[in-house]
Amino acid sequence: MQPVAKGRLIARVDAGPSDVRAVQALRGRCFRAGTGPDQDAIDLICRHVLIENRDTGVLVGCFRLMLLSSGVCIGDSYAARFYDLSALAQYDEPMIEMGRFCIAPDVPDHADILRLAWGAMTRHVDQAGVGMIFGCASFPGTDVAPYQDSFAMLRDRHLAPRRWRPRVKAPKVFRFVQRGRSTPDAKRALTAMPSLLRSYLAMGGWVSDHAVVDDDLNTLHVFTAVEVKAVPPARARLLRAVVG
Template identity: 55%
Template sequence: MSTLLQKGRLRARQTTDLADVAAAQALRALAFGCDDADALDALCTHILVENIETGAILCCFRMLCLNGSTLSQSYSAQYYDLAALSLFEGLMVEMGRFCTHPEHGNDPDVLRMAWGAMTAYVDAQKVELLFGCSSFTGTEAAAYLDSFAMLSERHLAPKRWFPRVKAPDVFRFAAHGLRKPDLKRGMRAMPPLLRTYLMMGGWVSDHAVVDPQMNTLHVFTGVEIREIPAARKRLLRAVVG
């Protein structure tokens, strides 16, 4: 394990230690409301944001380095046809299972530390594409129609990387001719993680996967590192620096 960042009472570190992985799984179970562990946990590097004084884990996520030939090993490939993206030539990282402790989910210092740690990891590994699944709570799309209309109008993936349908149950929001989005309502209902990806220039699939096991609707989300706006890069790297 190694420390990526340390500021004040908070530390972010990367680890593959079994005890740390178990602690991350416990936080995920608390945050998601169900037991959450899979075979990918053993393959990933886990990032933990913790309180130095108490040792409590306040946030966690996992990172899996991939390239075009290994993309099928990702969690996202279980739900999306990523044949187009397999032609991407640079190093990719799947960021997954991002969650915060329910008592600290709105702490801006914790979130800044998490994104700073992500930035440090991406820079160190020379990653060119960050991707994952961004989840809306629940499996009913009606509550998120403005968000989906906004994604369809402004944030669909480039054609050359377009994720195709693979899962048996999906909501094809880009094909539904959704109404003109109310941008304020759409952004307010957008999952915080996805909102951050979009501010980084992120793009999404044209459909959401209905996942009853996790009680979510999720969209494939990609961020090409070179396309992140310069001002946003400066903000992210200011945390690291």
């Protein structure tokens, strides 16, 4: 992928080990409270997208990509460690997993970084003919209490179609689909949701019916996916406009 630039920001694919180490260091700040780099074996089979300030060269955001030829390969994904994705093994188009998305905590232009990230992702999707984008969207911490409205909204409006719905695999989960029928406060629900998850939902995305309690990364996460054909045309035009 050629670099994608917008304003002061540029997104590019890693050029080698030094870029991967920089990505892992930023992820360590975001996911491990700066106690060390965040790294795993999945890094070795992914491409890493770096989002940098063009004026300073400072890394301000990143994510990793894993391209799958179809759902037959879904077991190779990071998400498959936590979710039973056997239903998606029947998916017959190319898929791409977007993982470990994070933004440096000390930068102000989060919306611009997220927009450029999705623009870069759109270029990958178009070039590879991808039919589905998926990943894990993380809520900070493992206490469900601050996110009750968010989970209620996901339960009521954004559950995966039954034909693709992930099943429970992880030992610790929060089954929000089984909770009471309380009506969520929409403002509180959206405010508490991670920006990446809000983006998925705005594109017509859907989620698993439970959240995984990830003590290692101190997060609650839901499996999240969007079928490219479901993205509203106006939204798709805006994403493609980012990359020119």
